[in-house]
Amino acid sequence: MRTITSLIALTGLATAANAQVNITEWMYSGGFGEFVEFTNTSNAPVDMTGWSYDDDSRLPGGFDLSGAGTLQPGESFVICEETAADFITVWGLAGVTVLGEYTNNLGRNDEINLFDNGANLIDRLTYGDENFPGSIRAQNFSGNPLPGYEGANDVTGWVLSANGDTYGSWTNSFGDVGNPGVFVPAPASAALLGLGALIARRRR
Ligand SMILES: [Ca+2]
Ligand SMILES: [Ca+2]
Ligand SMILES: [Ca+2]
Numbered sequence: 001m002r003t004i005t006s007l008i009a010l011t012g013l014a015t016a017a018n019a020q021v022n023i024t025e026w027m028y029s030g031g032f033g034e035f036v037e038f039t040n041t042s043n044a045p046v047d048m049t050g051w052s053y054d055d056d057s058r059l060p061g062g063f064d065l066s067g068a069g070t071l072q073p074g075e076s077f078v079i080c081e082e083t084a085a086d087f088i089t090v091w092g093l094a095g096v097t098v099l100g101e102y103t104n105n106l107g108r109n110d111e112i113n114l115f116d117n118g119a120n121l122i123d124r125l126t127y128g129d130e131n132f133p134g135s136i137r138a139q140n141f142s143g144n145p146l147p148g149y150e151g152a153n154d155v156t157g158w159v160l161s162a163n164g165d166t167y168g169s170w171t172n173s174f175g176d177v178g179n180p181g182v183f184v185p186a187p188a189s190a191a192l193l194g195l196g197a198l199i200a201r202r203r204r
């Protein structure tokens with residue numbers, strides 16, 4: 001029995017160590033509320049049972065992400081403040097897991113925290129155009145990471161969605177622009193463009 005328990009513990013550890021789920025998109029305010037997207041950026045499935053999210057504290061357990069089930073490599077899911085059914089309708093989604101009606105509130109300057117089933121912090125994005133001058137304000141247009149910025153907690157490497165961009169963004173029925181439920185990493189050239197914009201801003 002002890003051996004079995006140890007084996008399970010070991011397996012759990014191995015899973016957590018290999019688990020790589022990242023914050024890949026967020027909108028703190030829009031015509032249709034707010035949302036956050038998470039993506040399995042590893043090459044192995046990740047069971048989200050026991051994982052959680054919070055943007056009001058740095059403590060695990062704020063909002064349960066177990067409902068996301070097992071995420072296949074490259075698969076994304078979304079959490080939002082509206083009902084999941086309404087979110088799916090408004091954005092015209094198909095085959096995307098949406099966990100709705102969370103009671104947190106993303107503000108203009110805030111922090112997204114992702115915890116695994118062992119209460120370990122897996123990813124964090126601290127953002128805000130007021131706290132980080134020159135960074136994006138993800139209002140009505142969601143934010144997306146430039147290549148290499150997933151998991152870096154550096155919002156200066158995030159860019160706003162634009163209709164038809166390389167992230168696959170579109171406009172929902174409330175006029176919000178984003179790409180919830182799919183994560184298409186930007187081409188490496190986008191990093192150069194982003195860097196150019198940063199340099200231009202610093203020169204000004
Ligand atoms: Ca908050
Ligand atoms: Ca909000
Ligand atoms: Ca996305």
